[in-house]
Structure formats: C-alpha cells, structure tokens
Amino acid sequence: MASEKVSAWVGEGTRESCLGAAVRVKPILYSYFRSSCSWRVRIALALKGIAYDQVPVNLLKDGGQQLSAEFKAVNPMKQVPALKIDGITLSQSLAIIHYLEDTRPNPRLLPQDPKKRAQVRMISDHIASGIQPLQNLSVLKQMGERKTEWAQKCIASGFQALEQVLQQTAGRYCVGDEVSMADLCLVPQVANAERFNVDLGPYPTITRINKALLELEAFKVSHPSRQPDTPAELRA
Ligand SMILES: O=C(O)/C=C\C(=O)CC(=O)CC(=O)O
Numbered sequence: 692m693a694s695e696k697v698s699a700w701v702g703e704g705t706r707e708s709c710l711g712a713a714v715r716v717k718p719i720l721y722s723y724f725r726s727s728c729s730w731r732v733r734i735a736l737a738l739k740g741i742a743y744d745q746v747p748v749n750l751l752k753d754g755g756q757q758l759s760a761e762f763k764a765v766n767p768m769k770q771v772p773a774l775k776i777d778g779i780t781l782s783q784s785l786a787i788i789h790y791l792e793d794t795r796p797n798p799r800l801l802p803q804d805p806k807k808r809a810q811v812r813m814i815s816d817h818i819a820s821g822i823q824p825l826q827n828l829s830v831l832k833q834m835g836e837r838k839t840e841w842a843q844k845c846i847a848s849g850f851q852a853l854e855q856v857l858q859q860t861a862g863r864y865c866v867g868d869e870v871s872m873a874d875l876c877l878v879p880q881v882a883n884a885e886r887f888n889v890d891l892g893p894y895p896t897i898t899r900i901n902k903a904l905l906e907l908e909a910f911k912v913s914h915p916s917r918q919p920d921t922p923a924e925l926r927a
Pocket residue numbers: 725726727728750751823826827828829883
C-alpha cells in the first residue's frame with residue numbers, strides 16, 4: 692500500500708461538497724493484480740465503463756497485507772476484492788458484480804431469458820465456489836510441497852465438468868453470444884490454470900472461449916499484466 696493511498700482506506704463512497712450536497716465519488720477497488728477474483732470485478736467495471744481508483748493489497752508482502760488490521764477494517768473477510776461504492780463497502784466478487792448489474796445495468800452481464808440467466812449463474816458458481824476457493828492462496832499454503840499438484844487436480848476436475856456444460860450452453864461465449872458474468876469468471880480461472888501448468892488440451896471449448904474473450908478491450912485493460920501493482924517483470 693503506497694502511503695499516498697492511505698486516505699483511500701478510510702474514505703467513504705460519498706463526500707460533502709462545500710455546499711453540503713452529497714457528491715458521488717469514484718469507487719475504490721481494493722485489488723491484487725494476480726487475484727482471479729479481483730480480475731472478475733475489474734472486467735465488470737471496465738465493461739460497464741465505471742471509472743474507479745485502485746488500492747493495491749499485496750497478498751504476499753508483509754505476511755499478507757489482507758491480514759492487516761488496517762485492511763480488516765475495510766473487509767473483515769480479509770480477502771480481495773473489496774469495493775467501496777455508493778457509500779457502502781462490498782466484498783465477494785459475485786456479490787459486487789450483482790450490485791453493479793442492479794445499479795448500472797448497461798451493458799447487461801446477465802441475460803434476460805431465465806434459462807440462460809440460470810446457466811450463467813450455474814457456471815459462475817461452479818468456478819467461484821467449486822474451483823477457485825480450492826486453489827486459493829490460503830489453501831495452497833496448507834498444501835506445502837503438494838501445492839502445484841493439488842491446484843492442478845482441483846482445476847482439472849472442475850474444467851472437465853465445465854467443458855461438458857459449455858458444450859451445451861456456449862455460443863461465441865460461455866452462454867450464447869453475449870458476454871456474461873460467467874465469462875468474467877472463466878478468463879481469470881483459465882489464467883490460474885495456465886499458471887499452474889494445467890494441460891488445457893482436453894478443454895477445447897474453454898480454450899476457444901477464453902481466446903475470444905481475451906480479444907475484448909475490457910479483458911485486456913483489466914489483465915493482471917497491466918495493473919498498477921503488477922511487478923515490472925510481469926508487465927505486458
Ligand atoms: O501472487 C500470489 O501467488 C498470491 C495470490 C494469488 O495469486 C491470488 C490467489 O490467491 C489465487 C486466485 O486468485 O485464485
């Protein structure tokens with residue numbers, strides 16, 4: 692955390708102007724460049740054209756800045772992302788994305804058709820609850836030398852199911868031809884798979900959709916290689 696950003700840690704979503712009226716201030720995203728859950732939210736903010744400030748929280752430095760008393764005051768769950776917006780602080784990436792969808796509906800990230808909507812939520816939950824938490828930093832720390840093998844196993848098993856599901860739901864993207872919340876979950880999870888050297892050969896649909904999504908500007912600007920806290924050696 693850069694010292695000039697400290698004020699952001701205690702800032703509210705709104706401030707009083709000199710005339711006393713509440714003025715909407717830019718949302719503040721607490722993020723870590725390589726956190727897949729933070730990336731989901733960065734994509735949503737980019738797609739919806741929401742300007743925001745970023746406060747980097749380094750998950751490795753100082754024993755993990757997310758565990759500091761300072762950050763715990765922002766998010767008692769001690770995880771990124773957290774988003775200060777409209778006077779409240781939200782955490783949990785899917786809850787944040789749902790709030791953005793409810794308050795800033797364009798472009799929509801959930802299809803109108805109830806069946807497609809359910810499929811988007813099904814895929815999002817499968818990744819956000821069924822894959823990513825099993826290979827999260829806190830779990831991998833417990834796995835010691837088996838860390839990579841464990842991460843590969845969890846991701847591969849989740850991707851086997853996902854590949855089958857996508858063969859039924861996908862068009863150009865995860866569900867039909869519209870970018871949805873499911874796509875915001877897919878791309879960061881594929882990046883984690885690549886990081887842990889998971890063989891993506893058995894998942895042609897996942898690979899094809901990931902490639903198509905990475906061509907979109909919102910996925911590019913939010914990419915871990917282009918964040919304020921991306922180390923020089925990992926910059927694009
Ligand atoms: O630089 C690091 O190694 C620390 C943490 C991460 O990558 C983020 C995660 O915990 C994994 C994830 O978002 O799925």
